[in-house]
Structure formats: structure tokens, C-alpha cells
Amino acid sequence: MTTTADAIVIGGGLHGLSAALQLARRQVKVVLLERSRVGRHSSGASAAGVRTLNRARAELKLAIVAMDMWHHMEELVGDNCGFRPYGQLQLAENDEELQILKARVDGLNRDGFTNEEIVSADEVRSLVPALAPVYIAAALARNDGAADPHQTLMAFRRAAVEAGVTILEGVGVRSLHREGHVWRASDGSETFEAPLLVNAAGAWAGQIAAWAGDDIPIATKASMMIVTERVAPFIRPTVISMKRKLSFKQSNQGTLLIGGGQQGLPDLEAERSEVDARLLAKSAAAAISLFPAVKDLRIVRSWAGLEAKTRDDIAIAGLSPSAPSLMHLFGFSGHGFQLVPALGVATAELLLDGRSTVDLSGLQPGRLMAGAKPDKRKVDEHQGVSE
Known part of the structure; x- marks a missing residue:
């Protein structure tokens, strides 16, 4: 059986939900595939820190945009997500x-x-x-603070469904390839086709990237x-x-x-x-x-929890350098919760407009791929803090 859509989102954590929500609000037909259940791993295990404090410079502009969205979260998803801006x-x-x-x-x-x-x-x-x-x-x-991770998950899921996103749990992608202008993802029994693809598969996102032709090495955290x-x-x-x-x-x-x-x-x-x-x-x-x-x-x-970790402890967020219409959104290394609302917007903008109003220049996946040299300044400029 084959299901068609305008966009496939792989991964039902908060970043997958946020990306799906923003795409759907721009009239994109989205199907979200989650191998287990929504929020099962890093999103559900998060301590929900909402932090610009001690952010790596590569993430700071994005974090400041996201922080403003957290202070207006009810306008975004109809719920304040338990956000407490106590600093x-x-x-x-x-x-x-x-x-x-x-x-x-x-x-x-x-x-x-x-x-x-x-x-x-x-x-x-x-x-x-x-x-x-x-x-x-x-x-x-x-202006920093913390939120309630489960309240946030429920709010983003509810908002995504209300926007028209189809969420399929228990559907793990086992193969992925592109034919012409269409991505085809399969769980072994059903195939899902769409011209746009978001890789928000968390600790398993490296395999998804490899199937798409991007060798992005990642490790795993269990904070x-x-x-x-x-x-x-x-x-x-x-x-x-x-x-x-x-x-x-x-x-x-x-x-x-x-x-x-x-x-x-x-x-x-x-x-x-x-x-x-x-x-x-x-x-x-x-x-x-x-x-x-x-x-x-x-x-x-x-x-x-289970989460992908990059070698420089900085998130991966950007279009694939080698595969068209593919957004990578993973490798948050223990501090991705706060970035959720802004990266949803950036994902929709990049896939639909080809550019984003949010600065993701330091988060591009190509920096970690073969031939790229580690940027020691970005590694040393901050101490890793798990939320």
C-alpha cells in the first residue's frame, strides 16, 4: 500500500511535531512517521530547560528567536506548555x-x-x-526558565493534528530512497511518498541521513x-x-x-x-x-533518555548539501528543547521558500560530513549543559 503526501516527517519528538505543524499551517499535507510513540525518547525524557544561558554562539541567535516564541507560546500552540520564565x-x-x-x-x-x-x-x-x-x-x-515536557508534547501534538498533520505511531522507516522528485520511505509493509522530507529521527537520524546519501557521524547520549x-x-x-x-x-x-x-x-x-x-x-x-x-x-x-550527539555538541539544522528537498533536524546533544518552536518555522521556510529568517549558518549538516574540519572555536566556546 502507498500513501502520498506533500511532506514526510520522520520522527515524532518535539522537533518533528514542530516542523510538521509549521508545514501544515502553510497548507502542506504532512504525514509524520514515528517508530514508537510520540515523545518516547529524548523529548519525553527532557528536563525541559528553556535556556539561552551559556549557549554556543552557533545556536545563540536561534535560541533568542526561540525564547521570544516561548514567551508567547500560547499564541503558537494554544497552551503555555507550563513555561515558567523565572530565569x-x-x-x-x-x-x-x-x-x-x-x-x-x-x-x-x-x-x-x-x-x-x-x-x-x-x-x-x-x-x-x-x-x-x-x-x-x-x-x-x-528571560530563561523551564517548561513541562509532557504538557509541551501534548500541546504540539494537538496543534499539529488540528492543523491537519497525520501522525502514524509504530511506523519505523526501514528504507528510504528518492525517485525523480519524490521521496519514498517504507516500513516494510507500507510506502509513503512525498516531494519534501524532514529527518527528525533523533538518535536514529544518522541512518536516515545515510540512506539519503549524507554521511553525518553522530554519537548517542543517554542523559x-x-x-x-x-x-x-x-x-x-x-x-x-x-x-x-x-x-x-x-x-x-x-x-x-x-x-x-x-x-x-x-x-x-x-x-x-x-x-x-x-x-x-x-x-x-x-x-x-x-x-x-x-x-x-x-x-x-x-x-x-536517548538522543543524538554531535562531535561539537552543536545541533544539526539545515538542508541536505547533497539531496534535494531534505531538511535535517537532529543532533541536539542534550539541549534542543528550547529551540523547538523556532526550528519548526525555519524548517517550513527552508523547504518551501529556500531560505529562512532564522540564522542557522552555524548548524549546517555539511560541517560534520566527510572533508569538513572541526571548528575548535565552536567546541571550546561553551560548556555542554544537559537540560
């Missing part, structure tokens, strides 16, 4: 760390970016009274998260640290979400990942060192 702080615990933060903020200001500022220990204390006094200052992005029992509200901003692998926030429900980049054990073939309890304990210890009051809280859940 994000990156702590400096000694003078060496503070000088690094100051240099970064000074560089941002010179280039016209005003999303970060340095705040004193007194202001940190006023923003987060429960924080142990180990810091001397912090970088603050006041782990801890959720505690509910407690009374005591922290509003998200807190990250230069010294420790830690991202610490409190949800609208009162649970604490503790992450920061400790990695579990990924298994792409089995489509699952396992928690590494020893490393997870390090996340818990880091949280207790900064927030001693949480030491007796119970952990109610932990998990590890």
Missing part, C-alpha cells in the same frame, strides 16, 4: 570561574547580545535563599534525570554550576528535577537506555552540596 543562574564558586563568566558576558555585550548579566552574591541569595553559600557571583539570564517527591515551593530559577555536573529546578507540581549531564547506558538496537546508579548518585550528591535541605527527600523516579 537561569550559572554559579561561580571562585574567582577563576567568575573571570570566565565575566569574559563570556563581556564578549556577548560587545557583539550586541544582552541575554546574560553578572549578578553579585547578594542578588543570588535574594533569588535563591535556599542555596548554600558556596558561590561568589553568578551569570543570570532573566539521566532524578525526580524527587513533592515539596513546598522554595526555588524559582533553574540553577546550574560551572564546577559541578548539575542542573537543579523545581516543577509546577513541587517535584525537584536534578540533572546536569551524567550519562546512562544507551542501547539503540533495543531502543532503550539504562540508568547508571553510581553516576546518578553523583548528581544527587551535587544537588545536596548546593541545597543541603534536600538531603532527606525521597527519589521517586529516575531515567535516561
Whole structure:
């Protein structure tokens, strides 16, 4: 059996949903293919950080566009997605760390970016009274925050369906090729045909790219998260640290979400990942060192997601350099959640108009393909932070 459409989106995470939504709103007939269920892997396992703080420069202009969209999310998908614009702080615990933060903020200001500022220990204390006094200052992005990943998934799925997107779960693409002006994707029993294709397949996107003729090497992340029992509200901003692998926030429900980049054990073939309890304990210890009051809280859940990681920890977002009418949208390396709304718009613009109003110049897939030299500046200019 063959199903025809104007565009095929492979991957039912948030980036696939956002791309499908924006294409459908421009009167494109879209079929979205998801091998498992919508949001099953990285999108459903995200801590939902909405962050411009400490973004790689290649992603920063895009992140600022996306941040404005987050502050108007209800206009986009009819739901605020649980977005809490309480800011994000990156702590400096000694003078060496503070000088690094100051240099970064000074560089941002010179280039016209005003999303970060340095705040004193007194202001940190006023923003987060429960924080142990180990810091001397912090970088603050006041417009940043966090959202609810499951509320966001439901909102984008609902908006996409209302726009006319056909979502097919349990349909994993096993072959892909192009004949003439048409892409043909098959799950082994049914074929899907369309002139436009979006590769948003997450940890499996490298295989999709290879079938399309693009050799884009990627690795796999399995970032782990801890959720505690509910407690009374005591922290509003998200807190990250230069010294420790830690991202610490409190949800609208009162649970604490503790992450920061400790990695579990990924298994792409089995489509699952396992928690590494020893490393997870390090996340818990880091949280207790900064927030001693949480030491007796119970952990109610932990998990590890599955996501593609690029060698420079920067997203892949752009048209294929070798295959026509193909948009690659993957490799978010643990920090793609915030970029979702803006990249949906950029995908529709690139596929339908041939250009985008959003600057994706540093995210092009060709930079990682054969013959491309790693850009050491882009690797070194930021520290990887898992949301």
C-alpha cells in the first residue's frame, strides 16, 4: 500500500511535531512517521530547560528567536506548555570561574547580545535563599526558565493534528530512497511518498541521513534525570554550576528535577537506555552540596533518555548539501528543547521558500560530513549543559 503526501516527517519528538505543524499551517499535507510513540525518547525524557544561558554562539541567535516564541507560546500552540520564565543562574564558586563568566558576558555585550548579566552574591541569595553559600557571583539570564515536557508534547501534538498533520505511531522507516522528485520511505509493509522530507529521527537520524546519501557521524547520549517527591515551593530559577555536573529546578507540581549531564547506558538496537546508579548518585550528591535541605527527600523516579550527539555538541539544522528537498533536524546533544518552536518555522521556510529568517549558518549538516574540519572555536566556546 502507498500513501502520498506533500511532506514526510520522520520522527515524532518535539522537533518533528514542530516542523510538521509549521508545514501544515502553510497548507502542506504532512504525514509524520514515528517508530514508537510520540515523545518516547529524548523529548519525553527532557528536563525541559528553556535556556539561552551559556549557549554556543552557533545556536545563540536561534535560541533568542526561540525564547521570544516561548514567551508567547500560547499564541503558537494554544497552551503555555507550563513555561515558567523565572530565569537561569550559572554559579561561580571562585574567582577563576567568575573571570570566565565575566569574559563570556563581556564578549556577548560587545557583539550586541544582552541575554546574560553578572549578578553579585547578594542578588543570588535574594533569588535563591535556599542555596548554600558556596558561590561568589553568578551569570543570570532573566528571560530563561523551564517548561513541562509532557504538557509541551501534548500541546504540539494537538496543534499539529488540528492543523491537519497525520501522525502514524509504530511506523519505523526501514528504507528510504528518492525517485525523480519524490521521496519514498517504507516500513516494510507500507510506502509513503512525498516531494519534501524532514529527518527528525533523533538518535536514529544518522541512518536516515545515510540512506539519503549524507554521511553525518553522530554519537548517542543517554542523559539521566532524578525526580524527587513533592515539596513546598522554595526555588524559582533553574540553577546550574560551572564546577559541578548539575542542573537543579523545581516543577509546577513541587517535584525537584536534578540533572546536569551524567550519562546512562544507551542501547539503540533495543531502543532503550539504562540508568547508571553510581553516576546518578553523583548528581544527587551535587544537588545536596548546593541545597543541603534536600538531603532527606525521597527519589521517586529516575531515567535516561536517548538522543543524538554531535562531535561539537552543536545541533544539526539545515538542508541536505547533497539531496534535494531534505531538511535535517537532529543532533541536539542534550539541549534542543528550547529551540523547538523556532526550528519548526525555519524548517517550513527552508523547504518551501529556500531560505529562512532564522540564522542557522552555524548548524549546517555539511560541517560534520566527510572533508569538513572541526571548528575548535565552536567546541571550546561553551560548556555542554544537559537540560
